[in-house]
Each structure stands twice: as C-alpha cells, then as structure tokens.
Amino acid sequence: MDGYSVAAVFAVLFGLAIGSFLNVLIHRLPLGKSIVTPPSSCPHCGARLRVYDNIPILSYLILRGKCRSCRCPISPQYPIVEGLTAALSLALFIKFGPTxxxxxxxxxxxxxxxxxxxxxxxxxxxxxxxxxxxxxxxxxxxxxxxxxxxxxxxxxxxxxxxxxxxxxxxxxxxxxxxxxxxxxxxxxxxxxxxxxxxxxxxxxxxxxxxxxxxxxxxxxxxxxxxxxxxxxxxxxxxxxxxxxxxxxxxxxxxxxxx
Structure with a gap:
C-alpha cells in the first residue's frame, strides 16, 4: 500500500480506539464516575474485561454480544459507537488529510x-x-x-x-x-x-x-x-x-x- 492508504487505515484504527474510550465517557460521565479508574468491567457482574475482550468491534463479535463471565447481553451501542467513530475518523481524514x-x-x-x-x-x-x-x-x-x-x-x-x-x-x-x-x-x-x-x-x-x-x-x-x-x-x-x-x-x- 502507498503512504496515503496506510494513513487511511491508521485513521480507521485510531477512530476505533477512540470510539472505545468514548463508550467509557458515555457510561461514566453522567454518573459522576472517574473515566480513568476502575478499568473497564461488565456492567452486570462487575468482572473486569481482559485485554483481548476489549478489542473494538472484534471482541463483541467473538463474544456474540455477551459477557464472557456472566453471559449477560452487552449493549450493541458499544460496537455501534466504535464503528461510527471509525467512520467519522476516515471521513475527516479523506476531507482534510493528515493535518x-x-x-x-x-x-x-x-x-x-x-x-x-x-x-x-x-x-x-x-x-x-x-x-x-x-x-x-x-x-x-x-x-x-x-x-x-x-x-x-x-x-x-x-x-x-x-x-x-x-x-x-x-x-x-x-x-x-x-x-x-x-x-x-x-x-x-x-x-x-x-x-x-x-x-x-x-x-x-x-x-x-x-x-x-x-x-x-x-x-x-x-x-x-x-x-x-x-x-x-x-x-x-x-x-x-x-x-x-x-x-x-x-x-x-x-x-x-x-
């Protein structure tokens, strides 16, 4: 791939990573909770998410939308926010370039x-x-x-x-x-x-x-x-x-x- 294509892929990955963080903000800010601690956990059973269970979109698909520990459903909002943020990142990159x-x-x-x-x-x-x-x-x-x-x-x-x-x-x-x-x-x-x-x-x-x-x-x-x-x-x-x-x-x- 040429340099522009690599940068575009990076923009998508960057958007996915930020989208995962946005989910934390959406959940914790209205509740007055810290956005730093504790680490991400299941809202149902409180089990801490492993690193490989916190990969944007991919983890949700692998787990079939359920917590690994308690098997309670995970809100589809999480992958939707991650995907939307990635799409916005790519669209803005196409519009403005690496600036x-x-x-x-x-x-x-x-x-x-x-x-x-x-x-x-x-x-x-x-x-x-x-x-x-x-x-x-x-x-x-x-x-x-x-x-x-x-x-x-x-x-x-x-x-x-x-x-x-x-x-x-x-x-x-x-x-x-x-x-x-x-x-x-x-x-x-x-x-x-x-x-x-x-x-x-x-x-x-x-x-x-x-x-x-x-x-x-x-x-x-x-x-x-x-x-x-x-x-x-x-x-x-x-x-x-x-x-x-x-x-x-x-x-x-x-x-x-x-």
Whole structure:
C-alpha cells in the first residue's frame, strides 16, 4: 500500500480506539464516575474485561454480544459507537488529510457523539463537554484559520444567545420550559467551531430532522405531545452535516431561490 492508504487505515484504527474510550465517557460521565479508574468491567457482574475482550468491534463479535463471565447481553451501542467513530475518523481524514485540522475536527465530532448519546439516555448535556468545547472552538479558529477568531466568537455568542432568547420567549408564552440550558451551550459550542454563518442552516436541519423524528416518537409512544425529545442529538447531527456539506447545501439552496 502507498503512504496515503496506510494513513487511511491508521485513521480507521485510531477512530476505533477512540470510539472505545468514548463508550467509557458515555457510561461514566453522567454518573459522576472517574473515566480513568476502575478499568473497564461488565456492567452486570462487575468482572473486569481482559485485554483481548476489549478489542473494538472484534471482541463483541467473538463474544456474540455477551459477557464472557456472566453471559449477560452487552449493549450493541458499544460496537455501534466504535464503528461510527471509525467512520467519522476516515471521513475527516479523506476531507482534510493528515493535518492538524483533521485531528481537531475529529475531537469536535467525537465530543458531539458523546453529547448526543448522553442526551439520549439521560436528557442532559454535561457542561464538562460543552463549555470547554466553546473554548476549544475559539482556540481552533486561531490555530487553523478556517474561520476568523471574531467569527468564532460571534458564533459562540449568537449560538448561545439565539437559543436563550427562544427559551425565554417560549417560557413566557407557555409557562413551561421548552429548551434546556445544555442545548444553549451546545449551540454556542457549534457556533464557536463553525462560525455564526453556519447557525441558520444547522438550526434548520436540526429542527426539520427533530420534528420528523419527534412526530414518529409521539405516534409510537402514544403519549401525545407530552413526549420529551432531546434536541442535542439533532443539533450535533446538523453540525456534522454542515461540516461536510455546508457550502454545497448553501450553494444548492441559493441556486434554488435564484
């Protein structure tokens, strides 16, 4: 294989390894547990995982999705997260090549992945991810120059401020909380990484996908509009879509209007 192919394989392996660590974050952060100790173990029987039982995706397939010790089922979320992280790593490598931009945007996407899964499971977005994510977005603008620092700063302020205004107006009109503080900080983080110009399209995509998904959940659950749908995963998905296809979608939309 040539050098580019070897680097692409490394990007996949790197994504698999980081995906395994993301599973630890997804499980432990909402519970307030250390992400360092104790070592990985079965959530059912507490048996520590051997090194060869902790190989991303492969171990899950060999064990047929069950713990070696107690034979209880292992959530398919583990290989899904590992595979998705590997796919994101490869896609970002193809887009940016072996550059600092690839590394930093991979960390951005990995953070969005963790935020999405935690929000789905617990209906929270940890400040320990979103607030440092805003600062990292500002630093990335300085290091990469993909957007100006001012654009990054305005994106953070506009992202957080716009959802804060929406939440304030909704609560005034209905007397109910409609937008969590975590979503506000998440959009501030996305704005810091992708600039204020990305926000209209990100919010539009998130709203459309969220509305369709929410309608499906409402019909399936039978709880009517009392069903609470986390918005964080849709904001995260929209941010990744914008990262890869934002300019293309914008040109298509402008061409459609003209």
């Amino acid at each position: 600092l931009q690839y590394i930093l945007f991979f960390l951005f996407c990995a953070a969005l992945e963790v935020i999405s899964l935690i929000d789905l499971h617990h209906r929270i977005i940890p400040d320990v991810l979103s607030l440092p994510g805003v600062l990292c977005g500002l630093v990335a603008a300085l290091l990469l120059g993909h957007i100006s620092f001012i654009s990054s700063l305005v994106g953070a302020i506009a992202g957080g401020g716009s959802l804060l205004l929406v939440a304030f107006v909704y609560e005034r009109l209905t007397g109910r909380t409609g937008m969590g503080g975590g979503d506000i900080k998440l959009l501030a983080m996305i704005g810091a990484w992708l600039s204020a110009w990305s926000l209209p399209l990100v919010v539009l995509i998130a709203s459309l996908v969220g509305a369709l998904t929410g309608l499906a959940f409402i019909l399936a659950s039978g709880e009517g509009f009392r069903t609470r749908i986390p918005f964080g995963p849709f904001l995260s998905l929209a941010a990744v879509i914008y990262l890869f296809f934002g300019p293309l979608i914008t040109r298509w939309y402008v061409g459609l209007l003209s």
